[in-house]
Amino acid sequence: MLGVDKSIMKTLVSTPKSGQKGQRTPYRDDMRTTEHRLLAPGESNRQFYVKIMNAFVQVLDDMMPSDTNSVHLMKWLEELYTRVAGAGMYGKKSPFETRPSLIWDYWLWDSNMSPFLLNFFPKYTAPEAFEARERLVDVLKGCIADTHDDDEGDQVNVISRKRRDISTKHSLSGDYLGRSELELLNGLLSNTVPAVFWMLAHTLAxxxxxxxxxxxxxxxxxxxxxxxxxxxxxxxxxxxxxxxxxxxxxxxxxSARAYKVVQDFELMDGCLLKKGSLVYVPTETxxxxxxxxxxxxxxxxxxxxxxxxxxxxxxxxxxxxxxxxxxxxxxxxxxxxxxxxxxxxxxxxxxxxxxxxxxxxxxxxxxxxxxxxxxxxxxxxxxxxxxxxxxxxxxxxxx
Structure with missing residues (x-):
């Protein structure tokens, strides 16, 4: 999906120690622990929320009509929340303000996931989405590399900085930092925009x-x-x-989740889940x-x-x-x-x-x-x- 280099994948998926097969790798364990700590209710979560909300007010004011305006709701929300995410993550250095075409690069990539997930030669099967992803990665790795305050105290958000520090600790490349930032951006946008769309659509109806x-x-x-x-x-x-x-x-x-059964377990209805089997749980079900x-x-x-x-x-x-x-x-x-x-x-x-x-x-x-x-x-x-x-x-x- 992100186009991570094979040499980097070894760090991401390598087993930490003998006898611990199936456990998280050191990198993933560090990343998971940090993300859950920073995004749990608390001060760092509050700081990121305030940063995002200040960005939301500024972007909304810029996009609000001077009088009355008719818009396509989903398209409008895509632009709104992408600009907000960029400003909330990178402040005035947001690439979505300096290069607005990147907004639609993101949604082009987001809407063409199949060849990327299958790794079915996306460079050739989805060339426009592939190029869009690479443009995003190239810009985002520059954003995360420049984490110093400017003269007005504008700063890259704490979550991106901590994620960068973990990647650097595990000797991951600058290219991977850009791809990791795209993963974070995807987490902020991909489900948020359609969720807000459905809330507003049902509210209006x-x-x-x-x-x-x-x-x-x-x-x-x-x-x-x-x-x-x-x-x-x-x-x-x-x-x-x-x-x-x-x-x-x-x-x-x-969404759907797959879980591995670590020991025989009998459900209340008598169904036996055998050790080693996989349980697939679609949310819609x-x-x-x-x-x-x-x-x-x-x-x-x-x-x-x-x-x-x-x-x-x-x-x-x-x-x-x-x-x-x-x-x-x-x-x-x-x-x-x-x-x-x-x-x-x-x-x-x-x-x-x-x-x-x-x-x-x-x-x-x-x-x-x-x-x-x-x-x-x-x-x-x-x-x-x-x-x-x-x-x-x-x-x-x-x-």
């Missing part, structure tokens, strides 16, 4: 948009044009928004099982997360995986999506064009995607909000 607007309005403290909110309070006091996030991942998450969620399992119903009668077993919801392979960025992504939508919905009126039939696009599956994609984009109308003293054009957000 659903009967709960008013509730979300009220929750967002209550969560933001405004003093003139100075605005702020606490993300912890958003989690606690915006139940409809949180439920829309959870329901979007329940209905559209499409458990998320769309009527035994777990009831006969309305295929309906988008945020209220199932807000009523006691919809209580479900924790094992029936696993959009980020489970066990040792669980996604380390799940807490950060949750806060990033909620926080960005609070700013977005507070700053913009988002509507379907007049005369448009209310509905949500059907889905299609993309290889290596953790969230299903729509079969077609959705046209929406954006307009800056002006409410009393508040004008989104003059707003100053603090996080």
């Amino acid at each position: 659903g009967s709960f948009f008013g509730s979300i607007k009220e929750e967002v309005g209550r969560s933001v403290q405004a003093e003139g044009n100075r605005l702020q909110f606490d993300i912890g309070q958003v989690r606690a006091q915006c139940p409809t928004l949180v439920a829309t996030y959870q329901e979007s991942l329940r209905l559209y998450a499409s 458990i998320h769309r099982n009527p035994k777990n969620w009831g006969p309305d399992v295929l309906e988008f119903k945020p209220e199932r997360w807000m009523k006691s009668e919809y209580d479900h077993h924790p094992g029936s919801y696993a959009p980020f995986g489970v066990g040792s392979s669980i996604c380390p960025g799940r807490h950060f992504v949750f806060d990033m999506i909620l926080g960005s939508l609070v700013v977005l919905l507070y700053s913009l009126d988002i509507e379907l064009p007049p005369g448009t039939a209310v509905g949500v696009p059907k889905t299609r599956l993309k290889v290596m995607s953790g969230v299903r994609l729509p079969v077609h984009d959705l046209d929406v109308v954006l307009k800056r909000k002006t409410l009393g003293e508040y004008n989104s054009e003059r707003a100053k957000w603090a996080f």
